[in-house]
Amino acid sequence: MDIEDWKSQIKRGTLEFGILSMIAGQERYGYEIILELSKWPILAAKESTVYPLLRRLLKEEYLSSYWMETTEGLPPRKYYSITDKGKHYLAAMNMEWNNLLQAISEIREGEA
Amino acid sequence: MNKKLEDYLDKIDHYLKPMPASERIDIVKEIKSELSELELQNNLTAEEIMDKLGNPKELAKAYLSDSLSKAHTFHWRHLGSVIAFYSLTGISGMFILPVISTLTIAFLIFAIISPIAGFIKLAGSLLGFDVAYIMFQIGAYTASPIAAFFLSIVTGLLFFLASQGLWKLLMSYIRTVSHIKQTL
Numbered sequence: 147m148d149i150e151d152w153k154s155q156i157k158r159g160t161l162e163f164g165i166l167s168m169i170a171g172q173e174r175y176g177y178e179i180i181l182e183l184s185k186w187p188i189l190a191a192k193e194s195t196v197y198p199l200l201r202r203l204l205k206e207e208y209l210s211s212y213w214m215e216t217t218e219g220l221p222p223r224k225y226y227s228i229t230d231k232g233k234h235y236l237a238a239m240n241m242e243w244n245n246l247l248q249a250i251s252e253i254r255e256g257e258a
Numbered sequence: 259m260n261k262k263l264e265d266y267l268d269k270i271d272h273y274l275k276p277m278p279a280s281e282r283i284d285i286v287k288e289i290k291s292e293l294s295e296l297e298l299q300n301n302l303t304a305e306e307i308m309d310k311l312g313n314p315k316e317l318a319k320a321y322l323s324d325s326l327s328k329a330h331t332f333h334w335r336h337l338g339s340v341i342a343f344y345s346l347t348g349i350s351g352m353f354i355l356p357v358i359s360t361l362t363i364a365f366l367i368f369a370i371i372s373p374i375a376g377f378i379k380l381a382g383s384l385l386g387f388d389v390a391y392i393m394f395q396i397g398a399y400t401a402s403p404i405a406a407f408f409l410s411i412v413t414g415l416l417f418f419l420a421s422q423g424l425w426k427l428l429m430s431y432i433r434t435v436s437h438i439k440q441t442l
Binding site for chain 1: 320
């Protein structure tokens with residue numbers, strides 16, 4: 147496995163976490179999320195990844211959605227917000243993420 | 259909206275056919291919203307936009323198989339579990355599904371026929387003739403027409419409940435299989 151494979155594995159594991167964290171902070175619509183993610187090359191993802199993922203999170207009831215009219219003459223946008231179930235899921239992910247960082251940190255210290 | 263983008267959306271809608279209509283409409287509506295924003299706010303050309311979103315068939319497939327499309331890198335373990343899954347569901351699918359669904363239908367038919375038969379027997383006896391070929395019999399016990407009628411309703415009910423139970427079994431089997439498939 148090379149570094150590109152590893153990066154895409156990392157992305158696949160953390161994209162859901164990143165997106166839920168983003169939406170928990172502020173309700174967003176799909177394209178907004180894609181733009182936001184593009185700030186970080188390691189997380190940047192295309193429509194074909196993000197939209198189906200959002201749809202799945204919606205089906206699993208971690209997110210809820212609503213259509214909102216825009217004022218600029220653009221068509222309505224589908225906004226996503228986090229549900230209580232989603233908040234619990236996110237809290238669990240946060241905990242596991244900290245465990246992971248802790249473990250890696252200790253391993254690296256051991257190496258020093 | 260540019261005609262090319264309308265065609266693009268039509269293609270996506272076409273490739274999403276396996277999905278229920280309400281979901282398809284919602285998906286296309288969401289993509290259309292982004293296309294319009296890219297066109298009107300970001301001032302991208304239709305070609306640039308279609309390039310960004312990619313092949314419409316691939317995009318539709320991404321929606322259709324969300325979990326399977328995540329496996330872009332090849333792992334032997336993944337192949338192993340996929341083979342195991344399809345072998346199990348293939349074998350069970352060849353036997354379990356046909357047997358249970360046939361039984362479900364059969365029980366439902368029995369549930370309907372049973373009280374009808376009991377009614378015919380009872381009606382016959384009330385009208386003065388014995389419907390000999392319809393009888394309720396367990397071992398040496400043969401029920402009188404009136405008893406038979408009530409018993410036929412009971413058996414009809416039992417068959418109906420059995421068919422409902424089998425149906426629930428079938429549905430939970432399918433759900434379990436789909437859930438496992440999603441986690442592959």
